[in-house]
Amino acid sequence: MAEEQATVEKSSETAAAPVAAAPAPARERRGRRDKRGDGARRRGGDKRPERARSEYDHKIVSIRRVARVVAGGRRFNFSVALVAGNRKGHVGVGTGKAGDTALAIEKAMRSAKRNMITLSLNKDARIRHEVRAKYGASEVMIIPVPGRGLVAGSSVRTVLELAGVKDVMAKILSRSKNQLNNARAAVSALKTLRS
Numbered sequence: 067m068a069e070e071q072a073t074v075e076k077s078s079e080t081a082a083a084p085v086a087a088a089p090a091p092a093r094e095r096r097g098r099r100d101k102r103g104d105g106a107r108r109r110g111g112d113k114r115p116e117r118a119r120s121e122y123d124h125k126i127v128s129i130r131r132v133a134r135v136v137a138g139g140r141r142f143n144f145s146v147a148l149v150a151g152n153r154k155g156h157v158g159v160g161t162g163k164a165g166d167t168a169l170a171i172e173k174a175m176r177s178a179k180r181n182m183i184t185l186s187l188n189k190d191a192r193i194r195h196e197v198r199a200k201y202g203a204s205e206v207m208i209i210p211v212p213g214r215g216l217v218a219g220s221s222v223r224t225v226l227e228l229a230g231v232k233d234v235m236a237k238i239l240s241r242s243k244n245q246l247n248n249a250r251a252a253v254s255a256l257k258t259l260r261s
Contacts (some may be wrong), residue, residue: 068244123228124150125176126158127221129167144171147219147246149177151228155191157256158182159225159249183253186261191232198239199255204247205239206255221249229256 126149134139144167151157162173177255188194198207206222209232218226218236226234238248 070171082188101235120175122150122152122156122175122179124148124178125228126171126174126222127249129170132163137175144170144175146172147249148178149224149249150175150182151225152227153230155185155230156182157185157225157253159246160252161246163237181253182258183254185229185231187231190219191230193231193234193256193259195260197255197258199251199258200240201251201254202242202244202247203240204242204244204251206236206248206251207239208234208236208252208255211235221245222252225249225252225256231256 071223078138120144121237125148129147134144136185143163143164145167147161149159158178160174160177160181162177164170166175193210196209214233216226216234220238222236
């Protein structure tokens, strides 16, 4: 009985010894060290300055790759149309074109801020009366409907959401599928609101 206990103790010691003695490979150790802490040990540090959060939200309405023909072939650019607003009665539509999508979005944002309009909403963020407008081939009608929420489609919904308008129903009366013109028609309809 005593011999059996001695052999059991010996076998448990020998089984535990190799596991503790094997050092972790250098790559694994380095990887673990990088993941620990707040990342202050990272080479070069964090050089990117923190970007200030804009007061306006934006949604991209359309993004297209457009081409111009030059002597050597075609040059491609990106055309972006977006809607920007603060959900508190300010909304604008802008367009931008550049060789890179990020630059095109930045230009479109600047354009939307330049074309920003202020809405005269009542205290419940509702419009006071029905409005209609036409822009190009697009025609839009916006009707106040208390207790119904926001009922609209396409880019008209985006304009109304970012303007902060509640309890309205919008209808695109034309057959136009042009997202940019529909958004601009919605903005021009909201411009005609009387206070």
